[in-house]
Amino acid sequence: MTLQRLGIIGAGGIAKVALSTLARDQAAPLALTSILVPPAFASQATALLDSLGDGLAKSRVVRTDLAAFLDDKPQVVAECASHTAVQEFGPPILDAGCDLIVVSIGSLSDDALFNKLERAAKNGKSRLVLVSGAIGGIDALVAARLSGLESVVYTGRKPPNAWRGTPAEKLVDLAGLKEPVTFFEGTARAAAQEYPFNANVAATLGLAGIGFEATRVRLVADPGVSRNVHEFAVRSGCGDFSIKLEGRPSPDNPKTSLMAGYSVARELLNRVGTVVI
Ligand SMILES: NC(=O)c1ccc[n+]([C@@H]2O[C@H](COP(=O)([O-])OP(=O)(O)OC[C@H]3O[C@@H](n4cnc5c(N)ncnc54)[C@H](O)[C@@H]3O)[C@@H](O)[C@H]2O)c1
Numbered sequence: 431m432t433l434q435r436l437g438i439i440g441a442g443g444i445a446k447v448a449l450s451t452l453a454r455d456q457a458a459p460l461a462l463t464s465i466l467v468p469p470a471f472a473s474q475a476t477a478l479l480d481s482l483g484d485g486l487a488k489s490r491v492v493r494t495d496l497a498a499f500l501d502d503k504p505q506v507v508a509e510c511a512s513h514t515a516v517q518e519f520g521p522p523i524l525d526a527g528c529d530l531i532v533v534s535i536g537s538l539s540d541d542a543l544f545n546k547l548e549r550a551a552k553n554g555k556s557r558l559v560l561v562s563g564a565i566g567g568i569d570a571l572v573a574a575r576l577s578g579l580e581s582v583v584y585t586g587r588k589p590p591n592a593w594r595g596t597p598a599e600k601l602v603d604l605a606g607l608k609e610p611v612t613f614f615e616g617t618a619r620a621a622a623q624e625y626p627f628n629a630n631v632a633a634t635l636g637l638a639g640i641g642f643e644a645t646r647v648r649l650v651a652d653p654g655v656s657r658n659v660h661e662f663a664v665r666s667g668c669g670d671f672s673i674k675l676e677g678r679p680s681p682d683n684p685k686t687s688l689m690a691g692y693s694v695a696r697e698l699l700n701r702v703g704t705v706v707i
Pocket residue numbers: 439440441442443444445466467468471474510511512513514515533534535561562563564565627630631634680682683685686687690
């Protein structure tokens with residue numbers, strides 16, 4: 431059944447790109463779009479829905495509590511908010527029989543949360559869907575896993591300022607850097623836990639590929655780049671490949687890559703269209 435009733439958690443940079451792209455490219459408006467946000471973000475959510483109007487959905491509502499949101503009977507919910515939102519709302523949404531698309535994938539480096547979501551999905555006969563977010567090539571990585579993976583090595587490279595507010599600040603003189611510095615080398619699990627706000631790509635690669643412990647991660651502060659650069663190299667039974675992606679920042683949230691919002695849009699368009707690609 432194609433998507434008619436859509437739930438969204440969050441109304442920030444990713445939700446805006448995902449919903450505006452859906453409104454632009456879908457063949458016909460949805461019956462309903464319901465957004466769940468904390469009360470402090472209700473006016474932001476209302477403004478987003480008002481800006482998209484009937485082209486997005488015939489009925490558009492903002493909810494600030496989960497019960498009212500579930501009463502709207504969304505068929506699919508896309509989380510575009512935060513790790514906390516996945517923890518708080520993920521299990522009851524899946525339990526209610528509603529598919530959950532997750533973009534805050536760093537949250538899933540917590541095994542207990544991941545297991546809880548899986549149990550809720552089994553119980554609710556629903557699905558937990560992980561989008562590729564800021565990185566590409568997840569289809570190839572999963573195919574490579576099925577053939578047998580030997581190694582997955584990820585390098586996350588950002589301008590020094592982008593690492594402010596992280597433990598990198600104590601390890602590197604970010605303001606004075608003249609050369610690239612690798613300030614972290616370790617597992618995807620450690621990267622996701624020590625750098626939670628930069629954890630989404632490492633966690634996505636860990637989940638799609640060889641696991642959180644075996645995926646090797648390098649984090650680099652590089653004064654020579656102006657964008658976030660994600661690279662990963664794979665050796666596997668079906669072939670070796672590497673992917674490099676230079677993300678442009680979202681104009682609404684410079685810490686977020688635009689690609690992540692479009693990856694949610696892709697998932698939603700696949701659910702309203704007749705061809706899935
Ligand atoms: N998978 C990836 O590669 C990838 C890439 C970039 C960002 N992300 C993740 O996507 C998420 C959203 O990013 P963004 O750039 O849209 O952030 P943002 O700060 O622009 O927007 C987040 C929005 O979520 C809502 N919100 C905040 N706290 C909430 C809560 N507890 N419950 C429900 N809603 C809440 C608010 O509307 C807020 O504006 C973040 O968790 C970020 O880490 C993932």
